[in-house]
Amino acid sequence: MRAFFGIILTIAAAIATASCSTPSALGNGTFNYECVATPGASCSGGSSIPSTLPVGAQFKLTYTASTPSTYPSVAVDPVSTNFFRVQNGVWTALLPGSPAAYATAGGLALDYTFFHIEAPAKADAQ
């Protein structure tokens, strides 16, 4: 019986962890999203990247490698600076589209993930 509850708790913990961060394309870790400001809405939710973001949304984005000891220092950057402006660690969405952000360490591409940015009227309030 204890084993059964142990399994249930393990599964629940895994689900909870998964829902609090954004899975990445290469599966080497997770992107962590933190809302700073969303036009026309208040910040809410966890550390997952929202399904859509309005132009003008501001957030912070970090990456945690699956093996942090191997990659203690990870840089996260937008693929195109036409889609995002990054100042003092705060990202601002500039254009509608589906741009990507990527994480690098030691010259290697650890991972990347996509955003879906829409004009403010169309985007879900996050």
Next chain:
Amino acid sequence: MMRLRCALFGLAASLVACGANPYYGTATVTDQGGDPMAVINPNSAIEMTEGSAANADIVLNSQTGGTMTGDIQSKDPDTLAILHAPRNGNIYVFLAKKAGLAEVVILTNGVEVRSIYATVTPPPGVTESADAGPDGGDAGEGGSASDAGDGGDVSDAGDAATEE
């Protein structure tokens, strides 16, 4: 001593004559991920949309079908960056940084054996003026894209490589 010089001269001359390693054949691309619209084929075309990312497992093959050690690199990383993923050296990550053309080269044993121009197109629905919007100076990127006239060089390069 004279023989050694002749041998070295002959080796250098043969390398120059061949232009590159003559044994490279094709690249095999599998397990492409990321942007589903991206075309990742170092044999014929690489096409991506600005801002997108894709990855693929790419193996370099000799003309006899054997696997070759080598690398795929971008000579214009500000337009299209190509990075390796951890653990598996055959997994390449393609990052379309800005619209324009980027020369992508395949190297085996440190020798450039093939060259192809990758195309990074502006995001759909983004007009040139909007593309140039965020930092103004990017209007010049349109210039790069309009340099597609240089595509003649691209196909020329491809032909030359095919002849190897």
